Amino acid sequence: MTDIAPKPGLVLLVVSTAAFLASLDTFIVTIAFPGIRAAFPGDDLATLSWVLNGYTVLFAACLAPAGRLADRYGRKRLFLIGVAVFTLASAACAIAPSIPVLIGFRAVQAIGAALVMPTSLALLLTAFPPHRRPMAVGVWASVGAAAAALGPPVGGLLVEASWRWVFLVNLPICALTLLAGPRVLRESRDTGTGVPDLLGAAGLLVGVGALAYALVEAPDHGWGSPAVVAAFVVAVVALAWVPLRSARHAVPVLDLPALRVPTLWLACVTTGVFAAGFAAMLFGNVLFLTSIWHDSVLLAGLSLAPGPLMVVPVSILGGRFVHRFGPGPIVALGGVSFGLGVLIWLLRMDSTRDYASAMLPGQLLTGIGVGLILPSLSGVVGTVLPAARWGAGSSMVNTTRQIGTVLGTAVLVAIFAGTPDLTDFRHGWFLILATAVATSAGGLLIAARRRTDHHVEPPSPAAPVVSV
Template identity: 60%
Template sequence: MSSAPSPRQVLLVTSAAAFLASLDLFIVNLAFPAIRADFPGSDLGAISWVLNGYTVVFAAFLALAGRLADRVGHRRVFLTGLAVFTLASAACAVAPSVGLLVAARAVQALGAALLTPTSLSLLLAAFPAERRSHAVGVWASIGAVAAALGPPLGGLLVEASWHWVFLVNVPVGVVALVAGLRVLPAGPPLRNTGFPDVLGAVGLVVGVGALAFALVRAPDLGWGSVPVLAGLAVAALGLAGVVLRSRRHPVPALDLAVVRTPVVGFAALAMIAFTTGFAGMLVANVLFLTGTWGWSPPLAGIALAVGPAVVVGVARLSGRLTGRFGIGRVVVVGGLVFAAGPTWWALWLTAAPDYAVGMLPGQIATGLGVGLILPALSSVVGVALPAHRWGTGSSLITTARQVGSVLGVALLVSVIGTDTTGRPEELGLLRTGWVVLALAGVVAAAFAVALARAERVAARAVPEPEPAADCPAGRAG
């Protein structure tokens, strides 16, 4: 490990890892038919878990990963997660059966859960306070671009073979791992305050995992089906049990001080609402371009590249704006601008292809909104929490982002139907879906109003002092 790592090097490594984790949320979607064709004797429900398994496991372990990093070291957990993710990606590519492919995807998701919140906390530790907003803006925009590029890139790779959807991760993961071993710092200081609450940790994983399971399965099974209701019940009981245990246990699985911080809490709610609209948008637009307009996946990918390009350009501006006006105000504007995109599509898109008038203005609006919101909400951890809680705070925001993504896809599919492929006669359903996604942006703006108020109150409060580290920085990670 370098004795004086460059912050830019840390940014490159952590952003590469965040890119991989976000990319794999959506890149497999267009590979699903090809995977099914390669395993013709397999049950459709089993194959669906190639998609769903990653989503559920990723969401389930995020909160625990951040808490673990605050205990044993951010660098250590990040590099472990990156290694697990890369090896599991290779295992996915060579899996000889659906069962092994689903298992490898679950392991891949575990790696993603370990590396995502720790990448943010390592980034916060590497940059001085006055430069953190800019660095987080780059990190968040790269994750957003990866998610947006997932479906079209998956479509391009499937043209060669579905195996490349997973193999593409391996060289990037290996390079990031080697670079990370050399340049990553230890991260925030740690405290050794006793053995953590194992039962609470299990409850946290089960509770969040059950919630993700219910949201994933609801469009297919129905919101009133027994498995979905059971998943929601297990989630409620599990998370309630974790909160109760965390109030009494000396080393709780869930740091309630983070959850009770109003700025972080409202940021998490705004993140859930916003990513509900963002994830649903990604699915709806691919369906529209490939189904209604009949464009090929590569051509659809080119058409959808405008949004990610705008995100990258706006992310720098977001950091400066949050420093001047506050996170909440920036998110209010971003949420309303984002909502203008799906609203435009609902009003102007028709079955006759007209990209410049019908699709492009909405792409620009949503790109502006994403570029403003994601960097702003991701930076809240470094602004509102002391360094020894960055891992837990990062995992909370990332969990909110993942829950919102799952909810967005589930909500969209529930509105347009599970059999919808975007055919011209189904355009009315997609219009309804876009209206719902626009409302998600408005809800995010509403939560951001409360966030802005919480920021003003926090600015007048006395900040929490940093605890003394129990281990030297060199041993922290």
């Protein structure tokens, strides 16, 4: 049985701070994109788009391998390495002299973030006793969700000085994390396994990377273009091969027994569906405010702030209900709140600016929904998997979240082909509403299945080793 860290509150602070930055960087650069484009006018839009897309692609592809490596070589060690890589890459991005250099260091930044996300959740679950884990996971997941939603307002403020500040802002926070982490965190690992399947990890990297490439490039080049079709073929072949490889390897990149737990499988699918709607909502609302209401970037960012302000307090309260009722009902309730917020936009938003009675109510309701949904889905890992598989399980949930983010953004871009008008935005809100309905359905299915699920025991009886 895993020992409990003596200062779990400090563990929560350290890992949540790192998770906040990793999530924030996925979205904050979106608001800085016009400034980056103006600074490098010689590069075309297709090249510039990979400043945004490259991060998400690498982040999604590296999450699962990172979780398996952390389970084997130590979660604290991989967490601190990830923060260090993220810090150095952020500094390099801030001084990048060209777009190719910026894209390259954004990719390195994503690798660091991918090391941080699954290890941070695993370290958190190790630090807290079972009855306090729902609350702790609620805080951890809520700061990630708040970071994603705070990207536009924070980015809007920083871009007023320079686009480079969206990267420089990471440095002091990362430095404090690197100073506190070695003192606060305790090492944990699973000593019952051998060397992870690096070839399988490479296959997953190729498969997810090719899928993400196809999804983000299709709106520009066409769904039937040779490059997009080839990428889809590569993705299908690679992603079909990885489970076959995992079934034969002693330490597979995919934890197939864990995936056979219905609750975890449902949590992964529901996370991906909701992430698609969440990402589309954030991206779509920024475009709506700047193109239909003609707000400045700063005003648009500040207009989106009320939603994130709801996330953290709601997630803390929701964590208490998760401990009592389980994650499924809370996810279903969150889907209802999120859907009602989108429905208000669908019915009330038009070309005349009416923030107080049209945009704001939807912001508050969707913020409540995010605060209930994402922490509850993240907490499923700690309820149905043993400690030895927390890193791998959390990486699978986070991988589906990133894939959903890419898919949601790509579909919305396809709807907005050219210059979007009010009708295009209403089509987008309708699809986002559909993801909210599907999320509620997923929550109900999780509630129904969780009663019959049990922990999936690891092949070896060895327990995780915990040390100072």
